[in-house]
Amino acid sequence: MELRFSGYPANRPFPAYDSNLIKKGVMMMNADLTCAAGPWGVTFAANITSDDTGLGNWSEAHFFTALREGKFKGLKESRSLLPPMPWQNLKNMTDEDMRAMFAYLKSTKPVKNIVPGTRQFAELK
Numbered sequence: 001m002e003l004r005f006s007g008y009p010a011n012r013p014f015p016a017y018d019s020n021l022i023k024k025g026v027m028m029m030n031a032d033l034t035c036a037a038g039p040w041g042v043t044f045a046a047n048i049t050s051d052d053t054g055l056g057n058w059s060e061a062h063f064f065t066a067l068r069e070g071k072f073k074g075l076k077e078s079r080s081l082l083p084p085m086p087w088q089n090l091k092n093m094t095d096e097d098m099r100a101m102f103a104y105l106k107s108t109k110p111v112k113n114i115v116p117g118t119r120q121f122a123e124l125k
Contacts (some may be wrong), residue, residue: 002109002111003111005047005048005049005054005105005108005111006047006049006054006111006113007034007044007045007046007047007048007054007113007115008034008035008044008045008115008116009034009113010113010114010115010116014035014042014116014119015030015035015037017037017042022037022038022039023039025038025039026038027083027084029084033045036083036084038083038084040082040083040118041082041118041119041120042118042119042120043082043083043084043085043118044115044116044117044118045115046115047111047113047114047115048105048108049105049108049109049110049111049113050105050106050107050108050109050110051110051111051112051113052110053111053112053113053114053115054110054111054113055102055105055106056106056110058073058074059074060099060102061074062074062075063098063101063102063105064095064098066081066087067087067090067091067093067098068087068091069087069091070085070087070088070091082118
């Protein structure tokens with residue numbers, strides 16, 4: 001449970017995926033739901049603990065930008081968040097609820113874990 005917000009483990013090998021299914025539009029996830037593969041490539045669950053490798057150095061404004069505008073690391077000039085992050089379902093949360101969620105995440109035990117970046121299937125071979 002203490003790793004529940006730490007994202008995809010940095011030291012874990014990349015999972016294998018059936019590229020034929022992906023080409024047909026199927027999305028696949030690993031058993032602990034920290035890795036997803038689909039037509040966009042392979043994405044990994046982020047570390048959202050209070051560690052600096054997670055949300056530790058984020059401001060509340062970064063958190064709001066990530067969830068309201070779907071921006072990577074909450075930076076307005078960054079790329080869009082990729083599937084399966086459901087930011088479109090979270091963007092209409094109240095400010096109060098979003099602040100409460102952010103405060104809770106900032107209070108979690110810090111877990112140092114640098115999650116791998118998004119991969120295209122060709123990079124995994």
